[in-house]
Amino acid sequence: MISSLVFNEAGLLPAIAQDAESGQILMVAWMNAEAFEETVATKKATYFSRSRQRLWRKGEESGHVQHVKDVRLDCDGDVILLSVEQVGGIACHTGRAHCFYKKLTDDGQWLDAEPVIKSPDQIYQR
């Protein structure tokens, strides 16, 4: 299973989380072998945080856990696709439903095209 995965020179590969119901792409993060194995074993999305250099159990602080319904691998084995149920309806650390909220306009600007559902201060109780 793990032997089919092609990790990059840092031992990571990108993983896409897609909402199982709506098909919305929620976020992209990275996995090392351990994160992948934990994701499969627990059926909760687990990534490797490049900034913190440790396993990141999605929702560990926010509560916004992703329950994994399906795991896919692409043709060349270097990208994972998770179909997930997003607890709380918020995947992004900015408090939006998903991370892809910057939309390119016809005049070449990035427009914030999705509302903040819950402020990060509330999510992370800082």
Added chain:
Amino acid sequence: MISSLVFNEAGLLPAIAQDAESGQILMVAWMNAEAFEETVATKKATYFSRSRQRLWRKGEESGHVQHVKDVRLDCDGDVILLSVEQVGGIACHTGRAHCFYKKLTDDGQWLDAEPVIKSPDQIYQR
């Protein structure tokens, strides 16, 4: 516009192509700055081929061009999401509709879960 993009140490960032109609994730490839700018200018998905180390105008050999309907950027600026119309209904070089055809089974095997629509020999006329 381009200044908002966060490229990795190789000058690349991942780009996801999602079918504009079905929401199916078709493929993930990489873009450098030039590929991104050409994608926006031509409204046809253009990637950077890491194996060939050159611009890859998707469909240049196969005819399976991706017409770009929407361009999104994620919260930390390091992943692009394209909403596309996939010409020919085939995104994958294996002749399948999309690249994420390997499905993880309950017993930990990768199952080829999508049919080959057209053989690569036919697509690339080798």
